[in-house]
Amino acid sequence: xxxxxxxxxxxxxxxxxxxxxxxxxxxxxxxxxxxxxxxxxxxxxxxxxxxxxxxxxxxxxxxxxxxxxxxxxxxxxxxxxxxxxxxxxxxxxxxxxxxxxxxxxxxxxxxxxxxxxxxxxxxxxxxxxxxxxxxxxxxxxxxxxxxxxxxxxxxxxxxxxxxxxxxxxxxxxxxxxxxxxxxxxxxxxxxxxxxxxxxxxxxxxxxxxxxxxxxxxxxxxxxxxxxxxxxxxxxxxxxxxxxxxxxxxxxxxxxxxxxxxxxxxxxxxxxxxxxxxxxxxxxxxxxxxxxxxxxxxxxxxxxxxxxxxxxxxxxxxxx
Amino acid sequence: xxxxxxxxxxxxxxxxxxxxxxxxxxxxxxxxxxxxxxxxxxxxxxxxxxxxxxxxxxxxxxxxxxxxxxxxxxxxxxxxxxxxxxxxxxxxxxxxxxxxxxxxxxxxxxxxxxxxxxxxxxxxxxxxxxxxxxxxxxxxxxxxxxxxxxxxxxxxxxxxxxxxxxxxxxxxxxxxxxxxxxxxxxxxxxxxxxxxxxxxxxxxxxxxxxxxxxxxxxxxxxxxxxxxxxxxxxxxxxxxxxxxxxxxxxxxxxxxxxxxxxxxxxxxxxxxxxxxxxxxxxxxxxxxxxxxxxxxxxxxxxxxxxxxxxxxxxxxxxxxxxxx
Numbered sequence: 001x002x003x004x005x006x007x008x009x010x011x012x013x014x015x016x017x018x019x020x021x022x023x024x025x026x027x028x029x030x031x032x033x034x035x036x037x038x039x040x041x042x043x044x045x046x047x048x049x050x051x052x053x054x055x056x057x058x059x060x061x062x063x064x065x066x067x068x069x070x071x072x073x074x075x076x077x078x079x080x081x082x083x084x085x086x087x088x089x090x091x092x093x094x095x096x097x098x099x100x101x102x103x104x105x106x107x108x109x110x111x112x113x114x115x116x117x118x119x120x121x122x123x124x125x126x127x128x129x130x131x132x133x134x135x136x137x138x139x140x141x142x143x144x145x146x147x148x149x150x151x152x153x154x155x156x157x158x159x160x161x162x163x164x165x166x167x168x169x170x171x172x173x174x175x176x177x178x179x180x181x182x183x184x185x186x187x188x189x190x191x192x193x194x195x196x197x198x199x200x201x202x203x204x205x206x207x208x209x210x211x212x213x214x215x216x217x218x219x220x221x222x223x224x225x226x227x228x229x230x231x232x233x234x235x236x237x238x239x240x241x242x243x244x245x246x247x248x249x250x251x252x253x254x255x256x257x258x259x260x261x262x263x264x265x266x267x268x269x270x271x272x273x274x275x276x277x278x279x280x281x282x283x284x285x286x287x288x289x290x291x292x293x294x295x296x297x298x299x300x301x302x303x304x305x306x307x308x309x310x311x312x313x314x315x316x317x318x319x
Numbered sequence: 320x321x322x323x324x325x326x327x328x329x330x331x332x333x334x335x336x337x338x339x340x341x342x343x344x345x346x347x348x349x350x351x352x353x354x355x356x357x358x359x360x361x362x363x364x365x366x367x368x369x370x371x372x373x374x375x376x377x378x379x380x381x382x383x384x385x386x387x388x389x390x391x392x393x394x395x396x397x398x399x400x401x402x403x404x405x406x407x408x409x410x411x412x413x414x415x416x417x418x419x420x421x422x423x424x425x426x427x428x429x430x431x432x433x434x435x436x437x438x439x440x441x442x443x444x445x446x447x448x449x450x451x452x453x454x455x456x457x458x459x460x461x462x463x464x465x466x467x468x469x470x471x472x473x474x475x476x477x478x479x480x481x482x483x484x485x486x487x488x489x490x491x492x493x494x495x496x497x498x499x500x501x502x503x504x505x506x507x508x509x510x511x512x513x514x515x516x517x518x519x520x521x522x523x524x525x526x527x528x529x530x531x532x533x534x535x536x537x538x539x540x541x542x543x544x545x546x547x548x549x550x551x552x553x554x555x556x557x558x559x560x561x562x563x564x565x566x567x568x569x570x571x572x573x574x575x576x577x578x579x580x581x582x583x584x585x586x587x588x589x590x591x592x593x594x595x596x597x598x599x600x601x602x603x604x605x606x607x608x609x610x611x612x613x614x615x616x617x618x619x620x621x622x623x624x625x626x627x628x629x630x631x632x633x634x635x636x637x638x639x640x641x642x643x
Contacts, residue, residue, distance in 0.1 A: 101424040103427040116384065315421070
C-alpha cells in the first residue's frame with residue numbers, strides 16, 4: 001500500500017474516533033438525544049472495506065452507522081447536524097444517529113431494527129443484477145444479527161438468486177451485552193455463511209490493510225460471477241453498546257487486551273516500521289482532523305432547527 | 320367494454336404494466352412456474368421469463384425486504400404474498416422499512432413497491448388463513464393501502480399502484496376473484512388511489528363499505544330497495560389515504576350511516592369512519608352510526624360456524640332498519 005493511501009486511512013480512522021468522542025460529550029450535555037452507538041475500536045472495518053469498493057457499489061449498515069457515513073465521504077457537519085436534530089442534517093433531522101444516509105454517495109443508510117436491512121441489501125443488489133451492471137452491495141451488520149430470521153432468509157435468497165452482496169459481519173463479540181457464545185449456537189460466522197454455500201473467511205478487523213485486501217478480493221469474486229461473498233471481521237467496540245451501557249458483561253482486562261490492538265495504533269506502528277511517516281506527520285493529521293470535527297460541531301450548533309411546518313414533508317412522494 | 324373476472328382484471332393490469340415498463344417485475348411464492356396460487360400470473364413465466372417473474376423461497380421477511388430494497392434502487396417490484404396472513408411475517412419490512420425510508424432519511428429515497436396480498440374469510444381455511452387485517456396495515460403513515468371490490472377498480476387501481484412512487488399494499492379478497500364486471504383496456508386507464516366512489520345512489524341511508532364488504536352492501540341495498548328503502552353505497556376503495564368527502568356528502572343527505580367491513584369491529588375501519596363522520600357532520604346525525612363487522616372470534620373451519628361469524632346482507636339490512 002502506498003504512503004498516501006495509508007495516511008488517508010489513518011486520517012479517516014482518526015476522524016471517526018475524534019468525531020465520536022465529541023458526540024459522546026455532546027450526548028452528555030443533552031445536545032444529542034435518543035440512542036447513540038459508538039463505533040470506536042472498529043474503525044478499521046469501515047475504513048478498509050469502504051476504501052475497497054468500486055464507484056458503482058453500495059453501502060448499507062445497521063444503527064452503529066457514523067463511521068460508514070464518514071467513510072463514504074459525507075460532510076461531517078451534516079452528520080453532526082443530524083445528530084443534533086437540525087434541518088441541515090443528512091436526513092434533515094428526521095433520522096438521528098441511527099438513520100444516517102447519503103444516497104448520492106450510494107450510502108443507503110443505517111437501520112435500527114437488527115437484521116432489517118439485510119433483505120434491503122439483497123434488493124438493492126437485485127436491482128444492479130437486473131440492470132446488468134457490475135455493482136455490488138457491501139452490507140454491514142453485527143454478530144447479533146446472525147441469530148435473527150432476516151439473516152437466514154437473506155443469506156438463502158442471496159444464494160438462490162446469486163445476488164452481488166458482500167456480507168460483512170462486524171463481529172465485536174457482543175450483541176448488546178450478551179456474549180456471542182451465549183447467544184449463538186454456532187459462534188463463528190463463517191460456518192453460518194457456509195450453511196448457505198456462501199464463500200466466507202475470517203479477517204483481522206483491527207488491521208485496516210487486511211480488511212482492505214480481503215474486501216477487494218471478495219468484491220473481485222462477486223464481479224467474476226461467483227455470487228455473494230461473506231467476510232467475518234473480528235473486531236471489538238471499546239465503548240459500551242450505547243451511551244447507557246452499564247458494562248457489567250465484560251472485564252476490564254478483556255477491554256484492555258483489545259485496546260492493545262487498537263486499529264489506529266496498529267496502523268501507526270505499520271507506518272513507523274515501514275518509515276512511511278513519523279510522529280510529526282501524524283500529529284499534523286490529528287490537528288487537521290481536530291479542526292474538521294470542531295467546525296462540524298460549530299456548523300451543527302449554529303444550524304437552524306427544522307421548521308415545524310415541515311413535519312409532514314416526505315411521508316409520501318405523491319401527497 | 321368487456322366483462323371480465325376480477326382475477327382477469329388483475330392479470331391484465333400486471334401484464335399491461337410489465338409491457339409498458341421493463342422495470343416492473345413480479346416476485347413471490349409460486350408466481351412463476353406454478354402460475355400463481357390464485358392463477359393470477361398464469362403464462363407470465365413463459366411470456367416474460369425468469370428474470371421478471373421470480374419465484375422466491377418461502378421467506379416472507381426476505382420477500383418484503385428485498386422488494387423494498389429493489390424499489391429503493393430504481394425498480395418497480397410487484398411482490399406477492401401468497402396470503403395477507405403471511406404478510407404478518409413481513410410486517411417489519413413493510414411498515415418499518417418500505418413505509419418509512421423516505422421520511423426517515425429526509426426524502427432522499429423513494430420506495431415504489433407494490434405488495435399484493437390476497438386474503439379474507441369465507442373459504443373454510445381456518446383461523447390462521449382467514450384474516451381480514453387490513454386495518455393493521457392502514458394504521459401506518461407512509462404506506463398506501465388499496466382494497467378494490469370490482470374488476471374495474473382492481474384493474475385501474477393496480478395499474479395506478481404500480482406507477483405510484485410510494486409503497487402500496489394491494490389487498491385482494493379471495494372470494495372476489497370470480498366476480499365479473501366491465502374493465503377498460505389500454506394503457507391510459509387507471510383509477511386514482513385515495514378516491515372513494517359512490518357505487519349506488521340513494522337518499523334514505525348511507526352504507527359505507529369496501530372490498531368484499533361492498534358486494535355484501537350492494538346485495539343488501541337491492542333487498543332494501545324492494546321494501547322501498549333506497550340506500551346510498553359508498554366504496555372506500557383506498558383505506559390510506561382515506562377519502563372521506565363522498566362519505567360525508569352522502570351522510571349530509573341521508574343523516575344515517577351503516578359501515579360494513581369484514582374485519583373485526585374493535586378498533587376497525589368502521590370505528591374510524593364513524594369517528595370522522597361525527598367530527599365532520601355531527602349536526603346531521605339522526606341516529607347512532609351502526610357497524611356491521613366480523614364477530615370477535617378466531618374464524619372457525621366448519622362452514623356454518625364460519626358463515627355465522629362473517630358479515631352478510633341480512634346483518635346489513637337489520638342494521639339499516641335500526642338506524643331508519
